[in-house]
Amino acid sequence: MTHAHITAWVIALILFFVAVSMQKGAKSKSQKIVHMTLRLFYILIIVTGAILLIGLSSISLMYVLKVLAGIWVIGMLEMILVRGSKGKSTGMFWGQLIVALVVTIYLGLKLPIGFMLF
Numbered sequence: 001m002t003h004a005h006i007t008a009w010v011i012a013l014i015l016f017f018v019a020v021s022m023q024k025g026a027k028s029k030s031q032k033i034v035h036m037t038l039r040l041f042y043i044l045i046i047v048t049g050a051i052l053l054i055g056l057s058s059i060s061l062m063y064v065l066k067v068l069a070g071i072w073v074i075g076m077l078e079m080i081l082v083r084g085s086k087g088k089s090t091g092m093f094w095g096q097l098i099v100a101l102v103v104t105i106y107l108g109l110k111l112p113i114g115f116m117l118f
């Protein structure tokens, strides 16, 4: 499930950058499709993350922080795209996105479930 979780957020980040790059210029239908597909991946990230959580016998504070940071990342992706499409400023949200991503990936890698390859 760790692989599915990582695949989900890596694809989501790629879709996010594609959607951002398509925002320049006129509003297009294809940009909306990429954005909607990205929203589907938010669900996949949350579902795979929740399955990882269900497998735990107890949930420590670090896990609570990991989940909150993950949701923070998703929130920032959405804010940047929605505000960008309205022509509003996104600088504050880009800053938060970088901090949230670093925190989430750090906590994800530090927490013990790992890849469970063996």
Ligand code: HEM
Residues within 6 Å of the ligand: 002, 005, 006, 009, 045, 046, 047, 048, 049, 050, 052, 053, 063, 066, 067, 069, 070, 071, 073, 074, 101, 104, 105, 106, 107, 108, 109, 110, 111, 112, 113, 114, 115
């Ligand atoms: C875009 C947002 C997210 C990113 C970038 C992200 C990133 C990561 C990374 C890098 C790992 C470590 C994988 C490994 O062990 O090798 C991980 C694990 C995990 N993530 Fe996420 N995640 C995100 C969202 C979420 C959400 C929303 C949830 C909860 C619903 C969640 C729950 C978990 C859990 C429970 C683990 C297992 C931690 C462990 O190894 O013990 N994640 N995530």
